Amino acid sequence: MLELAIKGTKRYYGWMTFLLVIIGIGFLIYLKQLDFGLGITGMSRDVSWGFYIANFTFLVGVAAGGVMVVLPYYLHDYKAFGRITVLGEFLAIASVIMCLLFIIVDLGQPMRIFNVWLYPTLHSVLFWDTIVLNGYLFLNLVIGWNVLEAERNSVHYQGWLKPLIYLSIPWAVSIHTVTAYLFCGLPGRGFWLTAILAPRFLASAFAAGPSLLILLCLIIRRITNFDPGREQIQSLAKIVAYAICVNVFFFLCEVFVAFYSNIPEHMAHLKYLFVGLHGKAAYVPWMWASFSLMAVGIILTVVPATRKNEGVLAVACTVIFLGTWIDKGLGMIAGGFTPSPLHHVNEYIPTLPEIVIALAVWATGFLILTVLFKIAVGVKEEVA
């Protein structure tokens, strides 16, 4: 089916060239980072993870979000989603690849990455994270590709895929759970040390992933002859509405526990993020923007009149995607490291090289996503 990806319009090639240029620039800056070290980023002794790990965490969520089309179709036999399950699976593939790239660009010694498998360390959550992420990538590649190929040949997909499909559902939950465990099992990091971190990650994942999928469906409808379908988009929108409400609810639970218990080490991080601490307040406008965007998103997706209007829905999905990205992609990591365990407030601001490298990883993901969606849509157009 790969041949479908190399026959495209001028616009398709233009878009791919644009992405390749960003990837190229980012790659050159990554070579610079390899040469100089991670000192070209804004990270420091106190804030030792930054933009890369934050984007990684967010994208694990987008990848897990793909299960929101797989689960209703395969478990509840919700037939409408059959049209778009492959889109969810392909989105998961592109997202997991971005996750793995973000891990690689964050390593101080990337050429030693295989030490993780040469010396398997069962008590390290990071070891398990590599297992679940690579496993999820593998599952989605095998399932997505074979189901699509079967659809192209107008036959039922192979019987042996069924157990893999069922396995992929809890596996999607596992990738974000294990990713949350990276953070929430660490003593002395009050902001992350909460049992609700994994559920909160999943809630924001099931808002962000399907939001992006809705936007992609709307784009596909506009620029191709394949219509993912109004019912499908509306069902996804309901999933987004519930998930974003639950996400904000979980956050408010955190705020209650921190401030009613009045324990300084738990309050300090939230204070730093939302009002500033010791005169450092770079994240304050971002965090308020994040929660305002999510609040707007809740109103627009919960109210039936706005949700049913696809133009408004597109706006809602955009603000939810941006809001959850700021929450997880900016606040979650920097907020956990500030103040430091010794209560120093050293602020982390990503540098330009760091941002360009991150953009290049996103561009790589979108390049893969475009190829995969081009194939999927090509098959859908063929069989229609």
Added chain:
Amino acid sequence: MDSSRRRVLQFFGISSLALMTRPVYNALATEGHAEKSREHIKRGEKALTAKQWAMVIDTRQFESVEDMEPLIEACNKIHNIPHFEDKRHEIKWIWEEHYHNAFPGKAAQFLSEEVENRPFLVLCNHCENPPCVRACPTQATFKRASDGIVLMDFHRCIGCRFCMAACPFGARSFNWRDPRPFIKQTDAKFPTRTKGVVEKCNFCAERLAEGKLPACVEAAEGKLAFGDLYDPDSEVRELIKTNYTIRRKQELGTEPCVYYIV
């Protein structure tokens, strides 16, 4: 799929499976020998040994930062610790903190003026339950079974910095750039590090192997005590028995092995 392509894919699939068996085999079969191979600091005949090394810091004897400088300098010198102007890139093994930073949560609003102004020496606590060792995905940081020192293998570390996130004491530093040009005078007896790896205090494992006390203890002229936590007759146990001591963030259950007499 044509058959020759399938054959090639099968070949690569089986080969990569075969390659994967070795580490699995190693992990399962050499459990007992693994410890031996990690003893990369050879012990001399006069080597000092303990079940669990521990330190007692008599903070009463440190009045100002000047009292600490010789200790910190001694450590920096023999361990080739670079000096960076940019605070973000700092490497610290042993350094000075205020009471409310060394013991956050224990700092009352009103506190003995003397304690509040006293400098506190902080370093890796060589915890009995080290969260950094739990977090490390490659066992590049590990707790040496023979004497409880938490050590680093600079050649295995992949630089993921999970240990830094896990350490509740901020004891670990990362080489954000090549440290070598920033070392005042390189001591050939201790390895310099490369960019991209984590490092921290090693309780001078290389000196203990030669029968010498840690450099900071030697330079402290009695202000620091060092010994076996599980030897009831050791100097550290004696000090703990006869003085009221506190440890940093004891409530986290990591069992730090550095005690402070306040």
